[in-house]
Amino acid sequence: MKISGLGGFAISVSFLMVGTLALTSPPANYHLLKRIPLGAAPGEGEYFDYLTVDALARRVYLTHGTEVKVVDADSGEVEGTISGMKRIHGVALVKELGRGFITDADSGKVFIFDIATLKVTAEVQASKGAHGVIYDPASKHIFSFNDRSKNMTVIDPETQTVVKIFDLGGPSLCAVADGKGMIYANNQDTSEVLAIDSQALTIKARWPVAPAGEPMSLAMDREHRRLFAAGRNPQMLVMMDANNGKVIQSFPISAGVDVDVYEPEIRMLFVSTREGKVHIYHEDSPDKLSEVETVTTEYGAKTMALDPKTYNLYLTTSDFGPAPPPTAEHPHPSPVSIRGTFRLLIYGH
Numbered sequence: 001m002k003i004s005g006l007g008g009f010a011i012s013v014s015f016l017m018v019g020t021l022a023l024t025s026p027p028a029n030y031h032l033l034k035r036i037p038l039g040a041a042p043g044e045g046e047y048f049d050y051l052t053v054d055a056l057a058r059r060v061y062l063t064h065g066t067e068v069k070v071v072d073a074d075s076g077e078v079e080g081t082i083s084g085m086k087r088i089h090g091v092a093l094v095k096e097l098g099r100g101f102i103t104d105a106d107s108g109k110v111f112i113f114d115i116a117t118l119k120v121t122a123e124v125q126a127s128k129g130a131h132g133v134i135y136d137p138a139s140k141h142i143f144s145f146n147d148r149s150k151n152m153t154v155i156d157p158e159t160q161t162v163v164k165i166f167d168l169g170g171p172s173l174c175a176v177a178d179g180k181g182m183i184y185a186n187n188q189d190t191s192e193v194l195a196i197d198s199q200a201l202t203i204k205a206r207w208p209v210a211p212a213g214e215p216m217s218l219a220m221d222r223e224h225r226r227l228f229a230a231g232r233n234p235q236m237l238v239m240m241d242a243n244n245g246k247v248i249q250s251f252p253i254s255a256g257v258d259v260d261v262y263e264p265e266i267r268m269l270f271v272s273t274r275e276g277k278v279h280i281y282h283e284d285s286p287d288k289l290s291e292v293e294t295v296t297t298e299y300g301a302k303t304m305a306l307d308p309k310t311y312n313l314y315l316t317t318s319d320f321g322p323a324p325p326p327t328a329e330h331p332h333p334s335p336v337s338i339r340g341t342f343r344l345l346i347y348g349h
Helices: 005-024
Strands: 031-037 048-054 059-064 067-072 078-082 088-094 099-104 109-114 120-125 130-136 141-146 151-156 161-167 175-177 182-187 192-197 202-208 215-221 226-232 235-241 247-252 257-263 268-273 277-285 288-296 304-306 313-317 343-348
Touching (some): 048 313, 059 088, 059 313, 067 088, 099 141, 141 175, 175 215, 182 215, 192 215, 226 257, 226 268, 247 288, 257 304, 268 313
Parallel strands (some): 048 088, 088 130, 215 257
Antiparallel strands (some): 031 343, 130 141, 175 182, 182 192, 226 235, 268 277, 277 288, 304 313, 313 343
């Protein structure tokens, strides 16, 4: 049958629209692709925290007790190990300098390594509890967020020296930079997000995250100036305006949130929790998130990174034994990781 004129045009437009919708539809049905055992780190106990993806180099950096495991992003095979630390938390990369920066909470130091060789080349004294770490391209500085000391350490990555130690008035675990001179950091004690001028090093604003509480993680849609803060008490995710701190939307989440990641290419937000869940949302507009799915992973897989090339998710966890008895310092202890059971989980769609 021959189709001509407006009929043919209409059908062509229909196929074009269907194709466009298919391309813009958020990926879903995330499931486990690989489970990779990685064994014990040197020293006693078992601990793991943030992951960092270098998508161009196809590397994933996994913090693990006294060491960083560096694995191939596609195969999961170990490419190298950076060791000799005490209790590490985060890794930030400054690709133009060929350097990486690792926070070590127990020593209060930031260790600097050569990205090419994975060898530690220097160390900088930060503060006790050095935890989250980011690179801000506007100020060209590294920021270490030190929860035990309730401050942040500003480091010049080129001279490898401390620029300033800045009081935050409460413990902050992580932060995001907008690339234009502002840094946003969470404050657990006050249940706020702090807006910090990264060059003047002043706090410009403090914004409550209610109905969430004790914000543990933070991500950003830089194009639309949206912050995504997730807290533990109450267990909520909130979307905030990065210009004025207004809370636009909120969602209940599972227990023990630690990381959320926003991917601008697919306009999706991923939130991981200790309970073994990844909550996935799509940003339909700058003022509306919609829930896509909740993926069950494994207990303890509270930290996560996303590969912007494949959109795969990387999480780490271990087996766990019973929680120790409560103490005055730790009234609600968590189950203890079993040494030697550390593993990488890769989820895809």
